[in-house]
Every structure is written in structure tokens, then in C-alpha cells.
Amino acid sequence: MPLPQTQQADLAVQGGQETFRLFQAIESLGDILEINTSSKAFCVGPQSDISKYHLSFFDEQGTDRISAIDLAVGNPVIGRTDAKLATSYPISQLPARIIATPGDLVDNTFLPSTFVGGTDGVFARPAPFADIIAALAVPSGFAAQRNDRIHSFSPLIGAGTAPVASYIIVPYYGRSFGHVTLTNRNSSAGQTYACDVVGVNLSAGATFSAPAGRSKAGEVALGSLTAVGGGAGTTDDLIITAGTHGMFDLLSIRFTQTVLLDEDATLRILVSDRI
Numbered sequence: 468m469p470l471p472q473t474q475q476a477d478l479a480v481q482g483g484q485e486t487f488r489l490f491q492a493i494e495s496l497g498d499i500l501e502i503n504t505s506s507k508a509f510c511v512g513p514q515s516d517i518s519k520y521h522l523s524f525f526d527e528q529g530t531d532r533i534s535a536i537d538l539a540v541g542n543p544v545i546g547r548t549d550a551k552l553a554t555s556y557p558i559s560q561l562p563a564r565i566i567a568t569p570g571d572l573v574d575n576t577f578l579p580s581t582f583v584g585g586t587d588g589v590f591a592r593p594a595p596f597a598d599i600i601a602a603l604a605v606p607s608g609f610a611a612q613r614n615d616r617i618h619s620f621s622p623l624i625g626a627g628t629a630p631v632a633s634y635i636i637v638p639y640y641g642r643s644f645g646h647v648t649l650t651n652r653n654s655s656a657g658q659t660y661a662c663d664v665v666g667v668n669l670s671a672g673a674t675f676s677a678p679a680g681r682s683k684a685g686e687v688a689l690g691s692l693t694a695v696g697g698g699a700g701t702t703d704d705l706i707i708t709a710g711t712h713g714m715f716d717l718l719s720i721r722f723t724q725t726v727l728l729d730e731d732a733t734l735r736i737l738v739s740d741r742i
Contacts, residue, residue: 485604488512489567492594496573502565502601505550510543510609512598516616518641519570520599525551525563532557537570538599540641540740543609567599571640572669572716577682579634579665579719587632590722591620595638612740621733623660623722635720637736639666644739645707645718649692652731656697660732662722664689664705666715687713700731708742 489500490512509522519539526534533556538544551563573595600609618637639645651660670683689712692703707718718736 485602486606487601487603489597489599489601490514491597493517493569493573493597494575494594496569498569498573498597500567500597500599502567502599503550503552503562504601504603506548506565506601506603508543508545508602508606508609509538509548510600510602511538511540511613512600513610513614514596514616515540515598515613516595516638516640517569517571517573517597520597521568521570522548523566523568524548525554525556538567539570540613541611567597569597572671574669574682574684577636577667577669577684577717579636579667579721580681580684580686581632581721582634583632587634590623590633590635591618592636593618593638595640615737615739615741618736618738619733620735622730623732623734631723633722635722635734635736636667637718637720637738639715639718639738641714642738642740643709643714644742646704646735646737646739647692647707647718647720648702648704648733648735648737649694650700650702650733650735651694651696651729652700653696653729654731656695658696658729659693660696660722660729661691661693662720662734663691664707665719665721666707666712667717667719668714669716684716686719687715689718694732696731710742 521535522538523533523535536544550565554563556563647664666687666689668685674681689707690705694701694703
């Protein structure tokens with residue numbers, strides 16, 4: 468269904484702007500974003516977590532009078548695309564706005580295969596953001612990459628006793644580089660933090676056999692980090708590259724430890740289109 472949008476392209480036109488930016492959180496794969504004015508070009512915005520989008524628009528020569536084109540990082544759509552508000556799409560009879568939908572699978576309810584219901588928990592799950600730039604005038608050029616994004620978590624919420632675990636799940640769609648850093652400045656030498664990093668490729672649908680309803684997502688172990696406390700403490704890190712590890716939709720980080728709250732520990736996750 469269409470998402471409530473605070474940004475409207477016609478207001479940008481009325482304001483004499485040369486670009487219109489559609490930037491907001493995505494709740495599910497079925498989210499629909501609407502652009503209600505014609506544009507000269509489109510590109511994926513600098514703060515987009517989603518790496519690609521499907522753009523649909525009214526076309527007299529298209530199947531059912533609708534045509535579609537894919538928009539992706541480094542692959543802008545160049546050329547005029549019209550929003551025809553005086554015309555309606557067949558069947559739905561809705562005004563023929565330009566419609567954008569995520570081209571990546573989005574599942575903000577995903578739980579890893581190692582998640583134990585009733586004991587484990589998700590500490591943090593930043594929602595993926597859509598960011599689309601529409602050129603209202605002929606553009607001079609577009610950036611080929613998205614900006615780096617950094618997720619920083621401190622303090623860390625941990626487990627009471629094993630096997631209770633806490634998960635941090637962040638968007639990674641189409642990124643070619645990741646850097647996960649775990650730092651422990653706890654003064655107790657016996658307080659050690661450890662986490663496992665897993666790359667996730669989402670899949671449509673769920674399993675029917677036990678455990679019924681479990682996601683069919685592919686999960687690839689990328690490495691483990693350990694940071695021991697005491698003295699100056701320690702830092703451990705993991706570098707993820709597309710050439711070595713592959714491409715993923717999400718990164719899942721699993722913590723197991725005995726301290727519920729430690730303000731002296733920090734997890735930093737950098738994701739980038741640059742290698």
C-alpha cells in the first residue's frame with residue numbers, strides 16, 4: 468500500500484527546485500512510494516539502504532498500459548518519465564503517478580535460524596531507508612555510489628545466562644564493504660565480550676516443516692569477534708568484502724555474555740559501496 472509521504476514532488480516544482488528527494492523508512496516489501504510529477508531522470512539517493520527500485524509509470528504502448536524500469540546504485544534512469552494525473556491506471560483506476568517499490572527483499576521481522584524464542588531477543592534493528600532523487604530539470608550528473616553508513620551501539624544489552632542471546636540486525640543491501648569493530652573498556656579482566664557476524668540473504672516465504680514459519684533466508688558465517696576487558700581493554704574487528712565473502716541483504720550480529728548492561732563496550736558497524 469502507498470506509504471504516508473511528507474514529501475510531495477509537485478510542491479518541489481512549485482518552489483522552483485531542480486530536484487525532488489523522496490527519503491523515508493521502508494516498512495515492508497509491499498511498500499509503495501508515489502511521485503506525482505514528471506521527472507527528467509532518477510538516481511538512488513546518497514542515504515539509501517535499498518540498493519535498487521522498480522519504477523512503474525503509465526505507457527500507452529506498455530502491457531496493460533504500464534511500463535517498468537529498474538533503478539539501481541550506479542545505474543540511474545536517464546530520460547523523461549511522466550506522471551499523468553489526469554489519466555488513470557487500468558483496473559485500479561488510480562491516478563497515473565510514477566510508482567516506486569523496493570527491488571530488494573525487505574523483512575523487518577526476520578529472525579536468524581539460531582534465534583531461540585522466549586529467551587533470545589533483538590536488541591536493535593534499524594529500519595532500511597529509501598532514498599530516491601528525481602531530477603526536475605536536466606541533471607549535470609549523478610553520484611555513482613551511496614554514502615557510507617555507520618551504526619554505533621553503546622551500551623550493549625547482553626544475555627543473562629547462556630544460551631540467551633541478543634541480536635543486532637542492520638541493512639546491508641548491495642554493499643561491497645563492511646567493517647565491524649567491537650571495543651571493550653571494562654575494567655574487569657574477567658569480563659569478555661564475544662559476537663558472531665553472519666551475512667543474510669533474505670528469501671520470500673517461510674518453511675512449512677518444523678520449525679514451521681521459520682524464514683528460508685540464507686545465512687553465511689563471516690567471522691567472530693572477541694574483546695577482553697581489564698587494563699586498557701581490547702578491540703577486535705572484522706572486514707567484509709564482496710569479493711571474499713559475497714553480497715548480502717542484512718548483517719546479523721549475535722552476542723552471548725553474562726552482563727546485562729555494560730557502558731564500557733561499543734559495537735561499530737560501517738557499511739560502504741567502496742572497497
